[in-house]
Amino acid sequence: MAKTKSVFVCQNCGAESAKWIGKCYSCGEWNSYVEQVIGKESKSSGLSIEYEKQFPQKITEITSQKDSRISTNINELDRILGGGIVPGSMILIGGEPGIGKSTLALQVALKLNHIKTLYISGEESPQQIKMRAERIKIKNENCFILGETLLENILVHTQNVKPDILIIDSIQTLYSDKLESSAGTVSQIRETAAILLKFAKTTHTPVFLIGHITKEGTLAGPKVLEHIVDTVLQFEGDHNNMYRILRTTKNRFGSTDELGIFEMNNEGLREVTNPSEILITQTEESLSGTSIASTINGVRPLLIEIQALVSSAAYGTPQRSSTGFDNRRLGMLLAVLEKRAGFRLSQKDVFINVAGGIKVDDPAIDLAVIASVLSSNLDISIGKNMCFAAEVGLTGEIRPVNRIEQRISEAEKLGFTKMFISRYNSKGLDLGKFKIEIIKVGKVDELFRALFKKSAE
Numbered sequence: 001m002a003k004t005k006s007v008f009v010c011q012n013c014g015a016e017s018a019k020w021i022g023k024c025y026s027c028g029e030w031n032s033y034v035e036q037v038i039g040k041e042s043k044s045s046g047l048s049i050e051y052e053k054q055f056p057q058k059i060t061e062i063t064s065q066k067d068s069r070i071s072t073n074i075n076e077l078d079r080i081l082g083g084g085i086v087p088g089s090m091i092l093i094g095g096e097p098g099i100g101k102s103t104l105a106l107q108v109a110l111k112l113n114h115i116k117t118l119y120i121s122g123e124e125s126p127q128q129i130k131m132r133a134e135r136i137k138i139k140n141e142n143c144f145i146l147g148e149t150l151l152e153n154i155l156v157h158t159q160n161v162k163p164d165i166l167i168i169d170s171i172q173t174l175y176s177d178k179l180e181s182s183a184g185t186v187s188q189i190r191e192t193a194a195i196l197l198k199f200a201k202t203t204h205t206p207v208f209l210i211g212h213i214t215k216e217g218t219l220a221g222p223k224v225l226e227h228i229v230d231t232v233l234q235f236e237g238d239h240n241n242m243y244r245i246l247r248t249t250k251n252r253f254g255s256t257d258e259l260g261i262f263e264m265n266n267e268g269l270r271e272v273t274n275p276s277e278i279l280i281t282q283t284e285e286s287l288s289g290t291s292i293a294s295t296i297n298g299v300r301p302l303l304i305e306i307q308a309l310v311s312s313a314a315y316g317t318p319q320r321s322s323t324g325f326d327n328r329r330l331g332m333l334l335a336v337l338e339k340r341a342g343f344r345l346s347q348k349d350v351f352i353n354v355a356g357g358i359k360v361d362d363p364a365i366d367l368a369v370i371a372s373v374l375s376s377n378l379d380i381s382i383g384k385n386m387c388f389a390a391e392v393g394l395t396g397e398i399r400p401v402n403r404i405e406q407r408i409s410e411a412e413k414l415g416f417t418k419m420f421i422s423r424y425n426s427k428g429l430d431l432g433k434f435k436i437e438i439i440k441v442g443k444v445d446e447l448f449r450a451l452f453k454k455s456a457e
Contacts, residue, residue, distance in 0.1 A: 008033040014186045036187050037180040073111040076271045080246055081231060082254020088204040090197050094211045095235030100244050101210045103268050105167050110138040118163035122149040122173030136268040149183060151176045151192050170210040189225055197228050238357060243278060245358060258298035276303040276414055279356040286384060289376030293368030294389040294407035295360055301410035303387060305355035306365060308372035313349050324354030333370055333392060340396030341444045364401040366392040367420060371451060380452055385417040396444045400425035412436040
């Protein structure tokens, strides 16, 4: 009988230790070490997949991969992936339970009607998946469904079916006979993901993995799972809101700045082709404390609504709070307003919100944030036909931002008639091709005079 060997593994980060310790030396988590047996002899599973042997090659002798990307027929997802699915890549989709991960994966499998897909679910039966497919109302004869959790059996089925795309729902439900630990533990996730990665790279079959997230909002399992995959997509949204946001946190084949917006309805997920329309409040009444900022997300310009509320500090100590915007940057902008423009905001509460529930780190929205704060402080509304795109420096100057022509074109397309930009952004800019009125400002006090001088008088 073969000897068994045990090791203690942190369930938070995957760090290993020869003995149990209270606090993880890697991530600092307490009481996260669990004993796991790792020396068990693997059982014969009938697996006969053979991988071709690899040998060192000169870089000049390696032929470039000419494989074209596979389109998912979902434009938002294709753009986030960098133009489609790369053959042999491994894509991890994470998100809260019920947010729409399985629905998105099933829509990908059903819309790829020209290639063979194998959808493996360890959480739902084939009958439940069939019910969801009927709700989506997409038929595909090349989509195969399998309910299985044992990795060795899954590889045997993939050898028989030979799918062009493999979808695993979810990686936390898979387990291997090589390990005695239960499904979902760090060692099982690491082992199954490594074998699936080898399968993807050697057979050039794209693999989609669906992963759960912890209560802290991070993907469950070891961080090594995020390291070995090629792309990590984060599905976000509010269960009380119909809109879902798909973010790229890692992408070896494209940009990580892309953002996709979907709408969850009775027939699955629908692409939102013009996010600016849902990110801007459609109201006829002019309200103080709101302004429209032009931002760039990846390759796509977006217009978002910045909301501000300035009020007297009720408890003596003023509060500074922001949602969707960096709180430290908000403090910096308020200090600029007080030092460079003379506005006394030190004894007032200031709250900032980016409408639509998205997070923005583009410095081009600084000007819109300042405009919203001034509007709320004076209780004077900003014209609904105005938008802003400029960065604010510590000296109070309005700094230029990149890709200004795209920002202006998007604002003009959505019907805005005035746009505030930096005076230094107009160099080499042909304003004659735009119908929108461009207002150039160089200092924060110039913005105040341009916006509120007539109203203040």
